[in-house]
Amino acid sequence: MRKRETIRRTTAKEVAAAAGLSKWTVIRAFTPGSSITEESKRRVMEAAAALNYSPNLLARSLATNSTRQVAVFVDDFRNPQKLPFLETLTDRLQAAGLVAMLININNHFDHVHALLHADQRQVDAVILFGTAFRDETLTDRQLGNGMPPMFVLARDSQIDGVPAVVCDAELALRDIVNHLHERGYRRPGFMSGATALSTALRRRQHFTDFWAEKGVSEIELLSAEKYSAEAGAESVRNYLSQMAPADRIDVLMCENDILALGAIDEIRGRHGLRVPEDIAIVGFDNYELGGSSAYSLTTYEQPRHEMVEAIIGMIVGTIEAETVTLPGKLIIRGST
Amino acid sequence: MRKRETIRRTTAKEVAAAAGLSKWTVIRAFTPGSSITEESKRRVMEAAAALNYSPNLLARSLATNSTRQVAVFVDDFRNPQKLPFLETLTDRLQAAGLVAMLININNHFDHVHALLHADQRQVDAVILFGTAFRDETLTDRQLGNGMPPMFVLARDSQIDGVPAVVCDAELALRDIVNHLHERGYRRPGFMSGATALSTALRRRQHFTDFWAEKGVSEIELLSAEKYSAEAGAESVRNYLSQMAPADRIDVLMCENDILALGAIDEIRGRHGLRVPEDIAIVGFDNYELGGSSAYSLTTYEQPRHEMVEAIIGMIVGTIEAETVTLPGKLIIRGST
DNA sequence: TTGTATGCGTTATCAC
DNA sequence: GTGATAACGCATACAA
Numbered sequence: 001m002r003k004r005e006t007i008r009r010t011t012a013k014e015v016a017a018a019a020g021l022s023k024w025t026v027i028r029a030f031t032p033g034s035s036i037t038e039e040s041k042r043r044v045m046e047a048a049a050a051l052n053y054s055p056n057l058l059a060r061s062l063a064t065n066s067t068r069q070v071a072v073f074v075d076d077f078r079n080p081q082k083l084p085f086l087e088t089l090t091d092r093l094q095a096a097g098l099v100a101m102l103i104n105i106n107n108h109f110d111h112v113h114a115l116l117h118a119d120q121r122q123v124d125a126v127i128l129f130g131t132a133f134r135d136e137t138l139t140d141r142q143l144g145n146g147m148p149p150m151f152v153l154a155r156d157s158q159i160d161g162v163p164a165v166v167c168d169a170e171l172a173l174r175d176i177v178n179h180l181h182e183r184g185y186r187r188p189g190f191m192s193g194a195t196a197l198s199t200a201l202r203r204r205q206h207f208t209d210f211w212a213e214k215g216v217s218e219i220e221l222l223s224a225e226k227y228s229a230e231a232g233a234e235s236v237r238n239y240l241s242q243m244a245p246a247d248r249i250d251v252l253m254c255e256n257d258i259l260a261l262g263a264i265d266e267i268r269g270r271h272g273l274r275v276p277e278d279i280a281i282v283g284f285d286n287y288e289l290g291g292s293s294a295y296s297l298t299t300y301e302q303p304r305h306e307m308v309e310a311i312i313g314m315i316v317g318t319i320e321a322e323t324v325t326l327p328g329k330l331i332i333r334g335s336t
Numbered sequence: 337m338r339k340r341e342t343i344r345r346t347t348a349k350e351v352a353a354a355a356g357l358s359k360w361t362v363i364r365a366f367t368p369g370s371s372i373t374e375e376s377k378r379r380v381m382e383a384a385a386a387l388n389y390s391p392n393l394l395a396r397s398l399a400t401n402s403t404r405q406v407a408v409f410v411d412d413f414r415n416p417q418k419l420p421f422l423e424t425l426t427d428r429l430q431a432a433g434l435v436a437m438l439i440n441i442n443n444h445f446d447h448v449h450a451l452l453h454a455d456q457r458q459v460d461a462v463i464l465f466g467t468a469f470r471d472e473t474l475t476d477r478q479l480g481n482g483m484p485p486m487f488v489l490a491r492d493s494q495i496d497g498v499p500a501v502v503c504d505a506e507l508a509l510r511d512i513v514n515h516l517h518e519r520g521y522r523r524p525g526f527m528s529g530a531t532a533l534s535t536a537l538r539r540r541q542h543f544t545d546f547w548a549e550k551g552v553s554e555i556e557l558l559s560a561e562k563y564s565a566e567a568g569a570e571s572v573r574n575y576l577s578q579m580a581p582a583d584r585i586d587v588l589m590c591e592n593d594i595l596a597l598g599a600i601d602e603i604r605g606r607h608g609l610r611v612p613e614d615i616a617i618v619g620f621d622n623y624e625l626g627g628s629s630a631y632s633l634t635t636y637e638q639p640r641h642e643m644v645e646a647i648i649g650m651i652v653g654t655i656e657a658e659t660v661t662l663p664g665k666l667i668i669r670g671s672t
Numbered sequence: 673t674t675g676t677a678t679g680c681g682t683t684a685t686c687a688c
Numbered sequence: 689g690t691g692a693t694a695a696c697g698c699a700t701a702c703a704a
Contacts, residue, residue, distance in 0.1 A: 023675095036674085040673080056458065090440035095444060099437055100437065102437075117435075120390050146346075292569060347682090361690065367683090398696050
């Protein structure tokens with residue numbers, strides 16, 4: 001690793017010497033709201049500009065005990081939804097004077113490892129983005145003793161005392177089921193991707209419950225092996241091949257848009273059926289491609305900006321750090 | 337911002353006191369390869385474990401003048417290709433003991449701002465991922481004086497002395513054109529998304545050149561307003577509406593897969609034409625959905641892992657920091 | 673308003 | 689092998 005010593009930055013001390021003042025006066029010039037003469041400040045800024053000086057944030061962090069860095073844990077880069085979320089998240093963090101450390105949680109680098117590392121780096125907070133610890137992985141000791149405050153984004157928190165920001169799944173599924181019921185669908189199916197996830201289970205449960213309220217107690221359950229278009233297509237293929245046309249579902253809700261797109265392709269392509277006339281499709285997440293005229297996928301959009309603002313509010317302390325549930329938006333298009 | 341002083345970490349000094357040794361001995365216990373007795377090390381580690389101690393990387397960075405942090409600049413979160421790249425990049429950085437600071441370059445936070453900020457944070461390097469400065473934005477002064485070393489990933493470098501890692505566009509387009517020519521296509525078109533980008537211009541130029549070598553000098557040029565499926569569809573729609581069937585192109589190369597997917601939908605859906613029989617389609621980037629049976633898009637895959645390894649090699653100094661051009665892979669599917 | 677001393681937690685260097 | 693001194697660059701508290 002090429003060290004930076006070869007290209008030393010100028011320090012406050014050097015600026016002070018150039019300006020004929022003490023280094024503390026230089027510090028003051030760069031500290032908003034501190035008491036300093038206009039004249040001194042001008043002289044400092046002049047010398048600073050000449051020497052190309054700017055404060056060393058590393059040293060500042062060490063002295064203030066605050067790095068203004070936030071670790072963001074991500075463990076599923078397959079979900080395209082991560083990208084717009086990362087865009088919003090980094091943008092709002094930056095607006096708040098914070099910066100994101102992107103941590104990839106995978107086989108080489110697990111949650112505990114990452115948390116310990118983030119702690120060593122003195123981050124001000126950790127965002128578990130779509131990720132959660134299993135309860136067992138962390139001892140109370142590790143959680144209690146000096147770990148940075150943690151927040152869960154877009155996923156239920158599994159740990160007591162760790163707040164989360166989530167999209168209101170109950171409201172979402174209620175809106176969806178109401179919409180489908182109004183359109184006259186009565187034989188619903190639900191395709192899940194990875195049933196181990198609590199968010200996934202929850203969506204399915206709400207879907208089932210609200211249909212039950214409508215008097216529909218039988219929900220066809222499909223499952224895809226993973227969250228990919230191919231897996232969604234395969235799941236539908238299996239289902240259609242073993243089901244007589246008369247007994248088929250008339251609407252399929254997929255756990256996310258990727259599965260839904262795969263399902264639509266399969267239904268139209270290989271089976272020559274129509275969407276929504278033969279089978280209607282609903283997705284989740286409002287992934288961009290679903291909005292194109294070819295798919296026109298009815299879906300549900302998570303309130304990305306509000307979720308991000310909420311979690312940042314928690315981090316900077318303007319919002320009480322308790323779990324926040326925010327309403328999203330049903331987006332009705334041609335697939336239903 | 338909640339400071340961390342409330343939850344103070346234990347320091348080497350405290351461990352030293354508990355172990356009855358000096359703090360320097362504690363440091364040695366945590367420094368691989370330093371000379372220390374087995375006995376001392378054992379005592380230190382015992383005390384450290386009891387007090388839950390781990391070294392403060394912030395202080396270490398200040399002392400060693402190396403943060404082992406790398407700033408990654410991203411300015412286009414619309415391109416889904418960013419996500420798998422980010423996955424690979426973070427994974428390999430972490431494997432090298434580095435960590436990524438994800439910086440969102442946008443209207444609120446431009447390149448210069450970001451570079452100055454990264455410099456203040458003392459990052460060991462800056463990766464311009466798919467991004468480039470315009471030549472004018474940086475003065476020689478800013479570039480020369482103590483800025484962290486910069487590297488461009490997946491884009492041509494615009495600045496002298498800033499190395500880049502790119503996919504070999506010449507090879508890619510040669511392979512593509514050869515393939516299309518072999519298949520018998522003779523009336524090629526090229527759809528570009530944002531012609532301002534140098535990478536984009538380059539692809540188009542190579543496409544034109546290689547067709548010229550085959551004796552085909554006329555290339556139909558379509559342009560989409562942005563890199564979205566909708567824009568790709570619209571571009572094709574305009575083209576088809578103003579072109580007599582007999583004069584149509586027989587193959588369309590799109591600058592990336594998103595445009596290509598939109599084009600396919602439009603060609604099949606609204607115009608009832610077949611792919612590849614009426615018009616063949618080629619994309620670029622091997623975006624996941626293109627591989628699904630519905631699209632079966634012929635495309636070109638950038639050598640993601642090799643590119644990432646190369647740029648990390650440059651950063652840690654195992655590879656000479658000169659621009660590296662790596663060969664990708666043509667992926668032939670049903671759309672041609 | 674300005675200058676001084678001290679601390680943040682580590683590493684590098686030298687003496688023992 | 690171990691302890692001590694200095695240094696990294698800035699912030700805080702206090703004195704002038």
